[in-house]
Amino acid sequence: MTPDTDAHATRKAEARHWFETLQNRLIAAFEAMEDAGPAWPAAPEGPGRFVREAWHRTDHAGDPGGGGTMAVLKGRVFEKAGIHASTVFGRFAPEFASQIPGASEDPRFWASGVSLIAHPWNPNAPTVHMNTRMVVTTKAWFGGGADLTPVLEARRHQDDPDAVAFHAAMRAACEAHPGVASHPKFKTWCDDYFHLKHRNEPRGIGGIFYDYLETDPFEPPFAFTRQVGETFLQAYPPIVASNIAKPATAAQEAEQLVRRGRYVEFNLLYDRGTLFGLKTGGNVASILSSLPPRVTWP
Amino acid sequence: MTPDTDAHATRKAEARHWFETLQNRLIAAFEAMEDAGPAWPAAPEGPGRFVREAWHRTDHAGDPGGGGTMAVLKGRVFEKAGIHASTVFGRFAPEFASQIPGASEDPRFWASGVSLIAHPWNPNAPTVHMNTRMVVTTKAWFGGGADLTPVLEARRHQDDPDAVAFHAAMRAACEAHPGVASHPKFKTWCDDYFHLKHRNEPRGIGGIFYDYLETDPFEPPFAFTRQVGETFLQAYPPIVASNIAKPATAAQEAEQLVRRGRYVEFNLLYDRGTLFGLKTGGNVASILSSLPPRVTWP
Numbered sequence: 001m002t003p004d005t006d007a008h009a010t011r012k013a014e015a016r017h018w019f020e021t022l023q024n025r026l027i028a029a030f031e032a033m034e035d036a037g038p039a040w041p042a043a044p045e046g047p048g049r050f051v052r053e054a055w056h057r058t059d060h061a062g063d064p065g066g067g068g069t070m071a072v073l074k075g076r077v078f079e080k081a082g083i084h085a086s087t088v089f090g091r092f093a094p095e096f097a098s099q100i101p102g103a104s105e106d107p108r109f110w111a112s113g114v115s116l117i118a119h120p121w122n123p124n125a126p127t128v129h130m131n132t133r134m135v136v137t138t139k140a141w142f143g144g145g146a147d148l149t150p151v152l153e154a155r156r157h158q159d160d161p162d163a164v165a166f167h168a169a170m171r172a173a174c175e176a177h178p179g180v181a182s183h184p185k186f187k188t189w190c191d192d193y194f195h196l197k198h199r200n201e202p203r204g205i206g207g208i209f210y211d212y213l214e215t216d217p218f219e220p221p222f223a224f225t226r227q228v229g230e231t232f233l234q235a236y237p238p239i240v241a242s243n244i245a246k247p248a249t250a251a252q253e254a255e256q257l258v259r260r261g262r263y264v265e266f267n268l269l270y271d272r273g274t275l276f277g278l279k280t281g282g283n284v285a286s287i288l289s290s291l292p293p294r295v296t297w298p
Numbered sequence: 299m300t301p302d303t304d305a306h307a308t309r310k311a312e313a314r315h316w317f318e319t320l321q322n323r324l325i326a327a328f329e330a331m332e333d334a335g336p337a338w339p340a341a342p343e344g345p346g347r348f349v350r351e352a353w354h355r356t357d358h359a360g361d362p363g364g365g366g367t368m369a370v371l372k373g374r375v376f377e378k379a380g381i382h383a384s385t386v387f388g389r390f391a392p393e394f395a396s397q398i399p400g401a402s403e404d405p406r407f408w409a410s411g412v413s414l415i416a417h418p419w420n421p422n423a424p425t426v427h428m429n430t431r432m433v434v435t436t437k438a439w440f441g442g443g444a445d446l447t448p449v450l451e452a453r454r455h456q457d458d459p460d461a462v463a464f465h466a467a468m469r470a471a472c473e474a475h476p477g478v479a480s481h482p483k484f485k486t487w488c489d490d491y492f493h494l495k496h497r498n499e500p501r502g503i504g505g506i507f508y509d510y511l512e513t514d515p516f517e518p519p520f521a522f523t524r525q526v527g528e529t530f531l532q533a534y535p536p537i538v539a540s541n542i543a544k545p546a547t548a549a550q551e552a553e554q555l556v557r558r559g560r561y562v563e564f565n566l567l568y569d570r571g572t573l574f575g576l577k578t579g580g581n582v583a584s585i586l587s588s589l590p591p592r593v594t595w596p
Contacts, residue, residue, distance in 0.1 A: 074596075080595075197576075198576040198577075198582050199582060261589070264562060264566070264593075265566060265586075268562070268563060268566035268567050269566050269573075269576070275567075278495075278496040278567070279496075284496050284497060288563075288595065289595075291559070291595035292595065293594060293595060293596055294592075294593075294594050295562075295592075295593045295594070295595070296591060296592050296593070297378075297586065297587075297589035297590065297591055297593070298372075298591055
């Protein structure tokens with residue numbers, strides 16, 4: 001299978017269309033949370049709105065390589081949220097080709113996806129991450145996942161109502177696609193992936209992580225990938241709603257900023273997407289929009 | 299040459315003694331700057347003092363592997379400064395042995411050094427880093443350097459008085475050891491090393507960086523390494539003194555916090571010492587004490 005057959009052209013167009021549609025729906029959902037409020041005392045006035053910015057990528061060889069739309073919100077509920085869709089293509093640099101399935105024979109690739117990271121102002125509300133993508137080399141596959149990062153130690157356990165609700169939603173998403181998805185497997189993969197080895201501590205309470213769901217046949221992994229987006233859209237807003245009006249102490253705010261430092265450590269030391277993006281000429285502004293707005297290493 | 303010959307025992311003891319002595323002298327010099335003040339408005343009251351903490355390392359195989367003394371100050375001139383000395387030994391894990399000169403034949407190593415990073419409160423005063431070390435595998439060598447990171451764009455150029463003074467000091471240090479050191483080479487090495495590839499921007503205004511100065515004969519590279527420490531002790535305090543009483547605007551304080559984010563990006567994405575330490579069971583608290591205390595990614 002080469003990266004540019006006609007069959008793939010249709011599949012790539014369908015996946016791209018879904019990711020771009022999902023970006024718009026996520027933006028609408030987050031702006032609705034901004035409308036609902038309440039405003040955090042230190043936040044700017046009025047409900048926040050995403051600012052969209054198109055970017056274009058140049059392949060490492062200097063050829064056009066696609067691009068995307070980054071959308072960043074600085075609001076009154078979310079101190080910072082980024083929701084990005086991108087579709088990039090070209091040839092992997094030789095040092096990467098050997099690391100990517102199917103690319104060592106032929107370095108051409110195509111990748112499309114949507115990614116979201118949101119940092120609420122209120123330390124009671126958990127930080128969240130969601131990403132789904134389709135990648136085509138001489139192989140083609142879907143990957144993605146969603147995970148929750150409560151920032152207060154008292155909320156970072158599996159019995160917390162947020163963790164229970166988030167895991168239940170992701171379990172249901174997996175169980176609706178039994179031929180493709182395994183919740184125990186994808187939950188363990190998430191725990192293994194979002195782990196800060198140098199501190200031997202988890203990034204958050206987990207969620208699901210999946211990769212290399214091959215697209216032959218196409219519909220089952222694509223349907224599951226759409227399900228992850230739909231499930232996320234349903235699952236996260238109620239978690240925000242249940243926490244966002246709670247008062248927070250100065251000590252909790254300080255704890256939040258330290259925990260955000262761990263988030264930075266994970267993203268810059270371990271996150272494959274971040275490192276891959278930075279090393280393959282991705283858009284630095286959208287890749288690093290994942291970093292929390294205010295952080296401390298006291 | 300094996301890592302534990304008698305000749306090396308003497309040399310290792312001498313180097314270690316120097317690094318530990320230098321740590322104490324650096325601590326005294328920074329506490330003197332704390333005494334001199336003035337206090338930054340948001341800082342804690344009174345001149346800061348370093349808090350020393352011993353740590354012990356376990357080799358990856360579970361054997362004792364040395365340790366060190368971390369010393370961290372949270373003061374009224376320096377929002378955070380770390381000055382650490384450590385002496386570690388053991389065997390490199392197989393995945394590292396191939397990357398370290400002289401370790402692929404025999405994975406045993408010994409390393410001793412001193413490192414310093416200081417983040418002043420006042421954005422007019424530049425952040426600074428200094429590190430010197432001796433490493434022994436089947437080879438033995440010195441490495442290190444010092445570099446300056448002004449945090450205000452208006453001060454980040456080679457004609458700035460701080461840059462002129464710092465480079466002049468490091469040039470003199472190199473020129474005093476002509477058989478060992480080359481200022482043009484070590485300055486270029488510094489510029490190349492402290493470069494944020496993903497942003498195509500330098501970390502600061504540079505300084506010197508050197509590595510693999512082999513210890514046969516021992517005295518010339520050791521003398522140069524001592525010189526770097528002595529030169530740093532002479533060069534940095536006057537730079538602080540000339541800046542520390544200047545007023546700063548809110549915009550300059552905001553710029554400082556963004557620039558500190560770049561410092562975090564460099565240390566977690568590129569810095570060999572940081573990545574090496576985190577992956578070889580180094581002391582996380584002392585390694586990451588390099589990270590600035592307050593940071594923004596707006």
